[in-house]
Amino acid sequence: MSYFTQNSLLSFLGYPVSLQTFLPLSAPSLHFTMDWQGQKLAEQIMQIMLLVFAVTAFVAGYVLGSFQMMVLVYAGGVTLTGLITIPNWPFFNRHPLNWLDPSEAEKHPKPQVTVSSKKKGFKR
Amino acid sequence: MHSFGYRLNGLLTFAVTILALMCAITSLSDNFNTPSPSAEIKIMNINWFQKQPQGHDEVSLTMNVSADLQSLFTWNTKQVFIFVAAEYETRKNSLNQVSLWDAIIPAKEHAKFWIHTSNKYRFVDQGNNLRGKKFNLTLHWHVMPKTGKMFADKIVLTGYSLPEEYR
Numbered sequence: 001m002s003y004f005t006q007n008s009l010l011s012f013l014g015y016p017v018s019l020q021t022f023l024p025l026s027a028p029s030l031h032f033t034m035d036w037q038g039q040k041l042a043e044q045i046m047q048i049m050l051l052v053f054a055v056t057a058f059v060a061g062y063v064l065g066s067f068q069m070m071v072l073v074y075a076g077g078v079t080l081t082g083l084i085t086i087p088n089w090p091f092f093n094r095h096p097l098n099w100l101d102p103s104e105a106e107k108h109p110k111p112q113v114t115v116s117s118k119k120k121g122f123k124r
Numbered sequence: 125m126h127s128f129g130y131r132l133n134g135l136l137t138f139a140v141t142i143l144a145l146m147c148a149i150t151s152l153s154d155n156f157n158t159p160s161p162s163a164e165i166k167i168m169n170i171n172w173f174q175k176q177p178q179g180h181d182e183v184s185l186t187m188n189v190s191a192d193l194q195s196l197f198t199w200n201t202k203q204v205f206i207f208v209a210a211e212y213e214t215r216k217n218s219l220n221q222v223s224l225w226d227a228i229i230p231a232k233e234h235a236k237f238w239i240h241t242s243n244k245y246r247f248v249d250q251g252n253n254l255r256g257k258k259f260n261l262t263l264h265w266h267v268m269p270k271t272g273k274m275f276a277d278k279i280v281l282t283g284y285s286l287p288e289e290y291r
Binding site for chain 1: 200
């Protein structure tokens, strides 16, 4: 699949695709980003899910009288949490930051910063 | 939580920290268990009682140990290590403890048992003080947890004594 058809397919599926996701045709993995809101959400989900699974695992183990059950439930919970919070799922990128297009940036040059000398006062 | 590796590291660190907390609470839950073990040891026979070439007394005896240690097991118990020790006093030492037999109980089902055995380890004295000696047989147990604190306790059974003369 050529890059352009790949891109258009992904944007059709709802994955935000920007010029920043320029990839060589040989790249095997798709690199998506998480926006800032998504990162915060991912961290919150991870902490809450791990705590909930820890409590559930302990209660299950205590009630059933089985240490192995506690460890298994917790291990399953950790794996599930990892699957939800670690990869860059699209729902973590619902507030993407749209960077300025390069051709647009050239039309508005950066303001020049005047260099002024500053003296640092010594306290005696 | 910026990149894949960063999130993976964060998740694993937090998960392991919480696991450590879970293990600590599990160990604390063992304190709620009030065990009520019972044991009985009968000496069936004194096989022989001799003075060794180096001058130390040695006894060989056959005993019948029966015990119910099921209440020691909790969900956090890996195994219970038990041993029978003979305890007595001599002029030289106020307390002598000689381990005669031990065993590992791996599960609750095996904790109610009886065994007819001769002493697994040699009952040798430091000297020749054993003739007519009164001694206690103590059943010690160590409850080894899957995680956390190990509990140890014992039952003292009194009233045993050795023959007056060598056999």
